[in-house]
Amino acid sequence: MIVTITMNPAVDISYPLTEFKVDTFNRCDIARKTAGGKGLNVSRVLHQLDDPLVAAGLVGGALGEFIKENLAAAGMRFAFSEISEATRNCVAILHDGKQTEILESGPTVSESELVTFYQALNDLFKEATVISISGSLPKGAPTDFYNQVLDLAKLKQIPVVLDTSGDSLLAAVQHDNKPFLNKPNAEEVAGLLGISEIKNVTELKTSLQSELLCDIPVIVVSLSSDGALVKAEEKIYKVDIPKIEVTNPVGSGDATVAGLVSGIYRGQPLTDYLKKAMVLGMLNAQEETTGHVNLAHYDDFYRQIRVYEV
Template sequence: MMIVTVTMNPSIDIAYPLADFKLDTVNRCEAARKTAGGKGLNVSRILHQLDEPLRATGLLGGALGEFIKRNLAEAGIAYTFSEIAQETRNCIAILHNGEQTEILESGPTVSEAELVNFHHILKDLLKEATVLAISGSLPKGAPTDFYNQLLDMAHDKHIPVVLDTSGASLLAAVQHAHQPYLIKPNAEEVASLLGISEITNLTELKNSLQSELLREIPVIVVSLGSDGALVKAGEKIYKVDIPKIEVKNPVGSGDSTVAGLVSGIYHKQPLTDYVKKAMVLGMLNAQEATTGYVNLANYDNFYRQIKVSEVES
């Protein structure tokens, strides 16, 4: 049995580290980095470092899609992608003076026939899956509620779904009859789901997680950045406190956290254990310059410092 990760709008992530970034002139980069990207593929890389059995799937097209396949194969990550006619996108990050400027292509437009073909591929993969992890945005051409179709497929196989997305597709999923097992929004995304302007403190956030819209979702992990997380599990609410760390590159830390949650669910670990695992992996990723990489030598030290305490209702 295995974990299946879904990335419907992957990319080649190109990082240009520059000592200085000047507008309206030439900037030369000595050490560009190009990797298979997209939130689900970042999750896949961390799961692979944990030696979890997994297969990555999603949509790929053109020469850039072939690059992603080669990149994953070189890393030893198993994949089965569905082919599309249009080219997979690039996403560029310009790293300068401790800042990051991103240029994100919107990506290809997919056809209904291409989405149907993906359904066939996922249906086969779910025969061997025990957890389904869906991450990131939908490509143009996919309906807003496309992830609901995947939730239905997983429900038929009694497979829990970890869904990490935002906006209209997340709202459609939490309103669906077959809800995801776990979602990982931030406080702003929770506010957006509930149609309120903002959530300003933990009490408001706790009450929001107990709202009618979100009450039936088994597990909700709300990232609070350096303040840890607030977790709803059934009728209980937990606060997760994490140690202060030196951050080198926070990009991909959310995906690393998702990988920890998925790993814990795959191994049927107690919630408090796999939430700690998830927080550790997020912190380890933030300490590395490379997105989607963790130094597991520091795992136990961080794990011991994380505190999970139940919050009174």
């Protein structure tokens, strides 16, 4: 079983507009509201792949109830811990081929709520074979909270796929018990190494071989339409993907994580689950609904992806 962790979920609201007008009103004929947050996007794609999962996290208030109802309607299993403050909204305005996001920071959690959640994870991990951690920590959680989850996973010998950023990512890569797989982008890698930017694939390859990152078995760096660069133990791989028409890119990185998690859960070789991850990211980008993939096109995309050592 897969356990997905979303510490700061949201109700994702998407407003598709033909034109976005500033300093006046905008009318939207269709607004989409879904249970969101990076980990829940991962969960939704895993569910479409028929991989067994439990979505864990923290929810509160009416929006927290909406999330549970939304997942239940989709037939998904979840085990959320309740908090006193309300879950947040996140708004995406899709306009002129662009995407403008307004992200609420969300609730502040107490130490006792974190303890309750950790205890719930301890029970869930008795069934888990892969753990996926995605997204930001809520206010009130210590920067190194994910390290506590990594310690628990290490104790139970469960591989962890980590997709976070900022201080919580830095804390995790510096921790003794590291994730099995980390999925940053190039900007996040630069931030970890304290450099201003990574200008090209050659610089990124060098960065992935740094001492700070060497003990993480697999690092998958998203390169958007250019695919990905991957460090797997001592080797570096480039993943090339075909050009596609993008409808809604929101959640494509999370769909990619779902592919990585699914491949690890199913015991697939590295090359196979890298291809799987890229396909799911592309399929999500072609759908209007975040965290949705049309698997009818899976095989066609899969055949067009190249993974090779560089």
